[in-house]
Amino acid sequence: MTEPLLRVDHLCQYFGSNKAVDDVSFEIRKGEVFGLVGESGCGKTTTGRGIIRLYDITSGSVYFKGHRIAAGIKSYKDAISEAKKALRGASGPERERLQAIIRENREQIRLARRDHEQCDHLLRPFLRREVEEKYAERLAAAPPEQRAQLLREKEYDLRVAEHQRYVTGIQMIFQDPIASLDPRMTVYDTIAEGLVIRGEKDKAVIDEKVYRILERVGLVREHATRYPHEFSGGQRQRIGVARAVVMNPDLIIADEPVSALDVSIQAQVINLLNDLRRDLGLTVLFIAHDLSVVKYFSDRIGVMYFGKLVEMASSDELFAHPLHPYTRSLLSAIPVPDPYFERHRKRIRYDPLAEHDYTVDKPVMREIVPGHLVQCNQAEYERYCRMMQEGQP
């Protein structure tokens, strides 16, 4: 299988003793929409923010296009301190083994720190070399009158390469379109800001990109000179989308992009995101709590509960065969516009203490059927497999 666009590996994000995200792993392949659902405070937003490096993650790694762009060192530190404790009483080959572990983990910490802090610096020479190579051939082959033009282009590409960062390839759409737009910047400035930071200096290029994207998201050129307060909620969210998409990202993290909008406006924005996704081949990490919207929009869905990913499957599979009791409780709470159904609805309550017995056997992610993973221990695993075979849930 090809390398996924984004791979999140044992991501942990602790705030003091609060484990906001605890050992979350998932992959997003190119062109797919991965939905992350869960109740408020379960860490889905924190996961998104950890990926885009708004937080320094505590432990685990985030790989983007095969490169590690964020890494935490807590797990290595823990391993070292444990080995050191064991070292006191150890001797002989055991001692050497432990020392090897410590060395190994120290090396890992060094690598993690390097990747976390230096990944962009490591990227740039590589990009520069790529540009040099690209133009070397063309310059050699070009007739003299085109050389000046080519040199200008090369210079431009080099400048862009110099400002390139991995994270630029990931863009975020925020929940609240009012709070996430600077009230003192015009729409044009807001959208162009990212381009300027990336080293784009040519006014004509910026103009072209900004106007094209404005039209793409269903606004018009004239809107560029206005301020955010002059727009309705749906239009503001379109500006937020435009700001993210103009950077031509590989991955968009959409953090509850429609939760703050009216139903009718929601549909407009969802349609827009859908069109963009189809036309531009975007990959999206879609964070939301509205399950109908997530189901509609996502290819695969991960369900989070108190910082842990408890179930992950393709969206049809998840809704057809929810296995984890929390997922089932979540699905049973979806409001349906049908009075008869609503009055006879049985909401399943989830009480982790009553549902699971994890005193002996700790749960891990296990694959029940291909592509359908559930957090469970061995006994539960067998039960789920049985349920799956009988087609029960």
Next chain:
Amino acid sequence: MEQLEKKLQVQNLRISFKTAAGKVQAVRGITFDLYKGETLAIVGESGSGKSVTSKAILGIQAANALTEGGEILYDGMDLLQIDEQDFCRLRGDRLAMIFQDPLSSLNPIMRVGKQLTEAMLLKSRMRKNNSRTAFRERTHLLEQTMQTRFPERRDLARQMEQYRKMETALGAAEKASTDARQALARILPLLERLCFLKEKNADTAGMPEKILDYAGHARHEDALSEADLQDLRSALDGAGKTPDIRPLLERMQAILDRKPTREALLKRSCPSFTESDEAAFRADAQAGIEAAMERFAKARKEAVSVLESGLEALKSGGIEAVRPHVASMSGAVARCIDPIDPVRDSRACTFAGSLKKFLRTYEDGVRHNAGRQVRYEREMKKAERRQAQGKTWTVPAPSIIDLEQVRANMTGLIEAMIQHLNTPQKMTGAEKTEAVLSAIHESALGMVANMTPWEARERALRLMEEVGISEPEKRYKQYPFEFSGGMRQRIVIAIALAADPDVLICDEPTTALDVTIQAQILELINRLKEERHLSIIFITHDLGVVANMADRIAVMYAGQIVEYGTSEEIFYSPAHPYTWALLSSMPDLDTKERLEAIPGTPPNMIYPPKGDAFAERNRYAMQIDFEQQPPRFQITPTHWAATWLLHEDAPKVEMPESVRHRIEKMKARMEMPSRAATDCQIQTSDKSSFGKCSTVRPAKEGQA
């Protein structure tokens, strides 16, 4: 539906906002009733005027708001007319609101516990005082009524005094008994949870102490005896090992099931007042009340004739002619109000005020209309000059009062009053006596219902648990900023419920919450509605949320109600294109195709559209939609919609595919012959004239 008591009546409410750009007509004549114990959902986009309506009910409008007409009747008061002091008594106590934005409705420098208990403690003190006054007044009125019936009897005062004493004692006994039993009821789930936790070997720290604390409060003849208490203590002391408390649980459940009867309580609290005493008193009271009812029936007849003569004058001579009649009409109507009636006759009580308001409006119009017109013309000329220079210049429309409209409103008011007085009283004498006596008992209960800080804290903790806040004891002492957004919203909901209101207005209470909590809170609101006969106005833009909640739904657009019906009618046979659009624009779990978003945005209400406000965004709009406002087309007695599509000459239009599919699916799910299975398509006979019609006249309004 007829039997239900109307809690709140909104009639033809019109609200505008004065802004620099002109007058924004936010609410343009809406009418609805809220019945006791039912939920009315108001659904619409932002800017459709739903929040403005709710704020008008609470009297918390912005300073630039202008109430242009209509009335909001609650408990005999027109909420648009009463002053701030009266409003303070209602707000938060009888009318509570859950706001959309939790951050701005919490006090940042007060611990949430205090914010939760504040209203309860204040209210308890107020309720005590109010109940005392009400008790005195009601018993006094009853005595007077009886005195009028039996002028010769000397022992009435003594009899009344006895009755008063009995009610007071009985109220106190009842209060003590219920308190203890409530504390006991609280122990049961805790004990069960304790058993469960012990089985799972989980942490149970603090729970035994908590249970014992409750047990202390449950010490009463009707709840826990001293022996029970001892048993409970010894069972809980067996720390470490699983205590065998099943038999204890069963015993407590048995105690709870054995509810003390009124007779038993009466015997215990006031042994001197025997059953025969009570029967005699009841018979006397009923005789008195029946006599009074006859008197008031006569007064009603007189009032009708006075009103009719006033109406005659109004119809023939206009408002000037009716002016001399105003005092006599107000007086005649006031004489029809039975002061002893526990349910106040809101229409009669507000009659005089409304009449005066119309007169004032009329005077204002007569005095200022001409001046306003002149100023408007001057402004228009200026605007023309500016526009000729190429500048954009708008002139706000003049607020000229339509005198004819005032007269028509007044006629309507008087006619409605006459009709109201002519309707025969539904209550028989026995029923009314029962109602009066239970109202007295209610206020006797209120006199003793004093809430201690312990009780207030207890209730607050319980509410916090109910709205889904874990570790309420810890959270009780925290400040709002320590809570996440969803948690804050839950606190706001708990505060609104803490005051035990009559009418609860929920302005998008769950929009910011996730599904599980949303479902939990909706269930909570529903349960409270059942328990306390709460009337709820539920405002939202999400139709999915209200399916569970609403008894009736009003769909609002551009300041008007465009469709109104029971929940089933709106969901299973929606008739207005806007309702269709709302239903089709949200994905459900089976949606795969592109969503049908409503194009565009709601209209600018400074310049409300001439015809149907939704026409611009409506796929099914016809020529006439841009020219004339559609009247209400009654579909069933409880369901109407304001759209030209329902006109008999309109072309046959089907609702969007996705909505139809969904409704079919719902009906399949119901697995029974649907009552709402009436054809949802619009029946049509002749469509030739409607394609490009501007000639069609509106059909008769309100056929039912």
